Amino acid sequence: MLGFALLVIGAALAAGLAGCGSALGCGIAGMAASGVVSEDPNKFGRLLLLQALPGTQGIYGLVALFMIVNKFASWGIEPSAVPVRTGLEFLGAALPIGLAGLVSGVYQGKVCAAACSLVAKRPGEVGKGLVFGVVVETYAVLGLLATILLLQRITIG
Amino acid sequence: MSVSRMLKIQILAHAAIKDALAAFLREAGVIEVTDASVDGFAGSSAADEAERYARLLERAETAAAYLERYAPKPTLAERLSGGPVEVTSADIERILAETDVERIAGRCQELEAEIRRCRDEKAWAIDLVRELRHWTAIERPLESLSTERCETQLWSFADAAADAAAAVFERRPHAHGETVSRAGGRAYLAAIALREEANAVAEELKQAGGARFAFEKLRGSPAEIIERESGRAGELDAAAERAEAEGRETAAVRPRLLALSDHFRERRSLVEVERHFHRTERTVLIEGWIRAVDRRRLEKEIAKRWGDLEIMTRGPLEGEDAPVSLENGPRVRPFEFVLTLYGRPLYGEIDPTPLLAPFFVLFFALCLSDAGYGAVLTALSAFLLFKLRIRGGVRNLMQLMLAGGALTIAVGVFTGGYFGVSPEKLPPFMQRLVVIDPLADPMKMLNVAFLIGVVHILFGMGIKMAVNLRAGLWIDAVFDDLCWMLLIVALVPLGYAGILGGRVSPPILFYASRGALAVAAVLFVTGIRKERNRFLGAVKSLLRFYGITGYFGDVLSYARLLALGLATGAIAIAINGIAQMATGLPAIAGYVAAGLILLLGHAFNLVVNILGAFVHSARLQYLEFFNKFFTGGGREFRPFRSERRYTVLRKTVDS
Numbered sequence: 001m002l003g004f005a006l007l008v009i010g011a012a013l014a015a016g017l018a019g020c021g022s023a024l025g026c027g028i029a030g031m032a033a034s035g036v037v038s039e040d041p042n043k044f045g046r047l048l049l050l051q052a053l054p055g056t057q058g059i060y061g062l063v064a065l066f067m068i069v070n071k072f073a074s075w076g077i078e079p080s081a082v083p084v085r086t087g088l089e090f091l092g093a094a095l096p097i098g099l100a101g102l103v104s105g106v107y108q109g110k111v112c113a114a115a116c117s118l119v120a121k122r123p124g125e126v127g128k129g130l131v132f133g134v135v136v137e138t139y140a141v142l143g144l145l146a147t148i149l150l151l152q153r154i155t156i157g
Numbered sequence: 158m159s160v161s162r163m164l165k166i167q168i169l170a171h172a173a174i175k176d177a178l179a180a181f182l183r184e185a186g187v188i189e190v191t192d193a194s195v196d197g198f199a200g201s202s203a204a205d206e207a208e209r210y211a212r213l214l215e216r217a218e219t220a221a222a223y224l225e226r227y228a229p230k231p232t233l234a235e236r237l238s239g240g241p242v243e244v245t246s247a248d249i250e251r252i253l254a255e256t257d258v259e260r261i262a263g264r265c266q267e268l269e270a271e272i273r274r275c276r277d278e279k280a281w282a283i284d285l286v287r288e289l290r291h292w293t294a295i296e297r298p299l300e301s302l303s304t305e306r307c308e309t310q311l312w313s314f315a316d317a318a319a320d321a322a323a324a325v326f327e328r329r330p331h332a333h334g335e336t337v338s339r340a341g342g343r344a345y346l347a348a349i350a351l352r353e354e355a356n357a358v359a360e361e362l363k364q365a366g367g368a369r370f371a372f373e374k375l376r377g378s379p380a381e382i383i384e385r386e387s388g389r390a391g392e393l394d395a396a397a398e399r400a401e402a403e404g405r406e407t408a409a410v411r412p413r414l415l416a417l418s419d420h421f422r423e424r425r426s427l428v429e430v431e432r433h434f435h436r437t438e439r440t441v442l443i444e445g446w447i448r449a450v451d452r453r454r455l456e457k458e459i460a461k462r463w464g465d466l467e468i469m470t471r472g473p474l475e476g477e478d479a480p481v482s483l484e485n486g487p488r489v490r491p492f493e494f495v496l497t498l499y500g501r502p503l504y505g506e507i508d509p510t511p512l513l514a515p516f517f518v519l520f521f522a523l524c525l526s527d528a529g530y531g532a533v534l535t536a537l538s539a540f541l542l543f544k545l546r547i548r549g550g551v552r553n554l555m556q557l558m559l560a561g562g563a564l565t566i567a568v569g570v571f572t573g574g575y576f577g578v579s580p581e582k583l584p585p586f587m588q589r590l591v592v593i594d595p596l597a598d599p600m601k602m603l604n605v606a607f608l609i610g611v612v613h614i615l616f617g618m619g620i621k622m623a624v625n626l627r628a629g630l631w632i633d634a635v636f637d638d639l640c641w642m643l644l645i646v647a648l649v650p651l652g653y654a655g656i657l658g659g660r661v662s663p664p665i666l667f668y669a670s671r672g673a674l675a676v677a678a679v680l681f682v683t684g685i686r687k688e689r690n691r692f693l694g695a696v697k698s699l700l701r702f703y704g705i706t707g708y709f710g711d712v713l714s715y716a717r718l719l720a721l722g723l724a725t726g727a728i729a730i731a732i733n734g735i736a737q738m739a740t741g742l743p744a745i746a747g748y749v750a751a752g753l754i755l756l757l758g759h760a761f762n763l764v765v766n767i768l769g770a771f772v773h774s775a776r777l778q779y780l781e782f783f784n785k786f787f788t789g790g791g792r793e794f795r796p797f798r799s800e801r802r803y804t805v806l807r808k809t810v811d812s
Contacts, residue, residue, distance in 0.1 A: 049768065056769060060720075063727040127498030127775070134776045141717045141773075148599050148723065 004072075004079035006087030010094035011068040014147065017098035018061025018140070021105020025054025028109035032116035043119055046126045050115050053133045054108040057101035060144040064097045067151055075156050086156060093150035100143025108136040160508050161482040161794070162449040163473055167193070167442060168459075170466035175434070175441045178463070179427055182443070185458065186798030187451040189480055193435040193444035203428055210425035216262035217418040223265045227401075227408035242412065243807045249420050252413045261410060268400045268407075275397035282386040282393070288370060289386075291345040292379040294337045299372045299379065302347075308355040310348045310362070311337075311370040318366035319344055325361045332358045415803035423799055430797055446480050446794065479504040481791035489514055491556035499779045500789035507624055509787050513778045516613055520777055521561035523606070524770035526595070526722035527729060528569025529576035530763050534562030561770070572602070572722070576759060577729025595723055596730075602719045604657060610715030611649055613777070614708065617785030618642050624786060636683035640676050645708055647673035652709075677702065711781045717773050725766045732758030 033047035068090055072082070115129025166188060170178055182188055244252075292311060295302070302309035314322050322344075326334045332350040339345070346367075350358040359369065375382055435442040447455065447470070456468055473479040481501045483493055485508070492514040502508055525531060538558040541547050547555065573580040573591035580594055595602035622638035625631070650669040653659040661669075684698030685691060732754065739750040783789065799806070 052765070052768065053772075056724075056765070059724060059728060059765065062731065063724045066727050066731050130772050131498070131776055131779055134772045135780070137773075138714065138717070138776075141720045142713075144724070145603075145716045145720045148720070149603075152600060 001080050003082035003084045003087035006084065007068065007072060007082055007090040010087075010091035011065045013091070013098040014064035014068065014094040014101075015058075015061040018064070018101025018105065019058040021102035021140075022055050022058030022061075023105075024102075025057065025105035025107075025109025025112070026051055028106070029054060029112035029116065032113035036116050036120040039120065043123060046119055046123065047116055049126065050112045050119065050129060050133070053112050053130065053137070054105050056137060057105040057108075057140045060097050060140055061101050064094060064144060064147045064151075067148065068094060071151060071154070077156065082156075086154065089154045090151075093147055093154060096143040096146035096150070097140070098143075100139050100146075104136050104140040104143070108133050108140075111136055159484055160502050160504065160506060160791070161484050163446050163479040163482075163504065163794075164449050164452055164470040165444070165473060165477070165479075166447045166452070166455075167444050167469045168466060169440060169442050169469075170463070172436065172439050172441050174463055174466070175431075175436075176427070178441075178443070178466075179430060179434075181459070181462065183423075183427065183430075183797055183799050185455060186796050187455055188443075188445040188447050188797055189795055190430050190433045190443065190445040190797045192433050193442050203431055207425055207428040210421045210428065213258055214418055214421040214425060217258050217414045217421060220258070220262040220265040221411050221414040221418065223269055224404065224408045224411045224414070227405045228411050242416070242804050244416050244804045245807050249416065252416055253420065256410060256413050256417060258414070258417060261407065261414065265404075265407065268404050271400045272397050272404075275393040275400070279390050279393040279397075282390050286383050286386050286390075289379040289383050291338050291340060292370075293383070295347070296378055296380070298377050299375045299382075300377075306352055307349050308352055310350070310355070310359060311345070311372060312348055312362055312367040313343050313345045313370065314365070314367050316342050316344060321365035322346065322362060322367060325358065325365055328361075329354065329358060419801045419804045423801070426797075426800065445797070448482055448794070450484075473504065478792060480794035482794035483508050483510060485510050491553040491560075492517060494550070494553045494557065495775055495778065497793075498775060499783065501791035501793055503788055503791045506788060506791070507620065507786070509620075509778075509783065512616070512620060513782065516616075516782070517557075517774050517778060518560045518564050519609070520718060520774035521557075521770045522564035522568040523609075523718040524721040524773055525561070525565045525725060525766055526568050526572055527574035527576065527725055528566045529574070530725065530729075530759075530766070531562045531565025531567075531569050533763060534558055534565065534767065536562075538562060557771075558767070568722075572726075574722075574726050574729075577726060577731075577733050579730065595719060596726055599719060599723065600657075602722070603716060604653070604659065606715045606718040607657075607712055609718065610712045610781070611645065613715070613782055614711055614785065615642055615645060617782045618645075621786035632686075636679070636686075640680045640683070641704075644673060644676045644680065644705075647676060648705070714781055715777065717777075721766070721769055721773055724769075725762065728762045728766075729759065732762060 029051040033051050036047055037044055072090075111133045112129070115126070115132060118129045119126050168178070182190075291313070312322070316339075322334065326332055326348075329350070331354060332348060334346050334348045337345045337347050348358060348362060363369065377385070433444075435444075452470055459466065459468065481504055483496075483501070485493060489511045492510050495513060495517055496502075496508075496510050522531070525534070538555040541555050542552065542559060569575065570587070570590050571592045573583065573588070573594050575583065575587070580588060580591060580597075583591075593601050593605065618638055618641060622634045622642070625634035625638060647669045650661045650665050651673065654661040654666060680701070681695075681698050684701055685694035688694030688697055735758070736751040736754040739754055740747040742750055
């Protein structure tokens, strides 16, 4: 059973840590956005875009969770039949998106918060603020990619 | 498909036609007026006039904004497609004569203040009545409760604090407390104390947890006051309603106010642009930028109207900051939106809009990668574009979405993505169309993403080569750009076999590695030419090979095409899975829940992924593509033209 437990922990860390990153990031950006809206409610739409940007890490984490669960389901074996080694492999494969999602989420949130003040002064430049945020997100994307590639190499037996 | 050629234009005219000329130039809207004035200022009368129009504009706009709440609400369709109203200059004259903007704006301000006053006072009256209901047992007028020697205070205590309150009166034999009423877990108590100890008693009762009711300004018994204030609430309602009714009536002038605010804006812009003119006693000199293509037409139009003026044009001088205007066909123009998010090209630089357009759409489609989502997006944007005929910046965005959505359908068909339905459940003919299933075989899709990345990067370098060739720098074009491109081409099979673990036949690997070495040798030798000192040149030329890591990183970045595509598919599958679980609920509830989950879930996934697809596709242009050949940072061409917001001026015969 330990093998399966490790698999579950891996999936949970992928979704949980990345979700934490998104929650923190959206929170940081959201606070800055509220400040700007208090001055000019018309900027709500543009600011919502910035606030939502760090939300993708959580989604990537969820994608990783589903890929782990799907992979296990596709083998069609009992949970107790998962070897400890395989469980550890799942745990390891889950870490890139979990960790990269957590850290990149926080920093993307900070960049987006700064972009909110950019929008406050120059409403037309929201695109540039978005691009600054997307540069941070690259590492969450790469984390997801690393997780996917590692999962590909895990076999049973 | 390029950056427009700009000319500096100078118009020297007789001062008598200054105003007519300025108005004409604004209607033509082809000249960006720059500073020609030597003293930089047209005089204080112009400043006063500009200020006067600015004030009128502000008054008209605030009044119109206030009246908006009474104006009929436009439907969403009207708001998206609704164009400005047509007016003629005669209309404006008439409206100007019959509309007293200052008076209407002042009245609107008063109405707004009146409504606010009624609301505040009514809230106050309601609070007072609520409080006084606890004191109706007191039948005497409140102002007669205190005497020369005694002071009466009204307090309320939570029942829990009753003992503490009682203790106060025990401690102070000259003070007396009498419970008047009880309600909602609170006791309402009148305290009577000698004048000299009133303050001390009040302090102690407050300490005991009491809340004091200040009634010093009230006149009459509680019952009388309640009756009076209840009646007044009705009066306040009526007064507010009268003000609202007047607002609704006044709202009829709102279209006129909007027309006037446009008119004032126009007048102000005329006065303000004059500050840039150079004036002598008899002449006026106007200077500015004009697109070369507009020059002939402008000259012809001016010649038709006036004979006694002089027009001079010349190309931009070295170091002159010519503004940038982009010229693209209707198919490519929407993509200017993507470019201008990054910045405009410098004057004289290439316009990358048509070059990025196909890649942008392809990347967008790969990131979204679901035929179902693509179809929804195509249908939505087509509806907005062709049925509602939306205008403005959103129109460009929707044109991008239409192209992106259409290609997404194709990508979805080839990757078997239909709202996250698993490929085995698709009808056989659809299954046959699936070329790569990214969920089952992500490595294959990753290779495709990298290949697209290599092509995109090579294309960027090719543009740089073409630019160098056009500038006559064929040595740079061949030995820098072309050789680097060849090196990257040679490295592709090596990287595919060595890093991604792909299978490449040995002869190809052999030629690729020899080819790479040969090109690298050429690059090294020719790279020395860039330094006068041969030794330094050799070292720098060697160090330039470090750039390979940069290209490597660039190619890796295209992995996001796979990752985002997978994310769309995986979330869609998850939504379907959750909906499937919901069908297990009893009776019809399960199907309702499943339907809602499918609808909201897929809508959410679509929106999030469209946002992701857009920004990531744009990023690949800005960071991976543009750095090969593009600088950017040009200044936007902003011609002096009319800036009407609510109305358009219709030409009449006499104007």
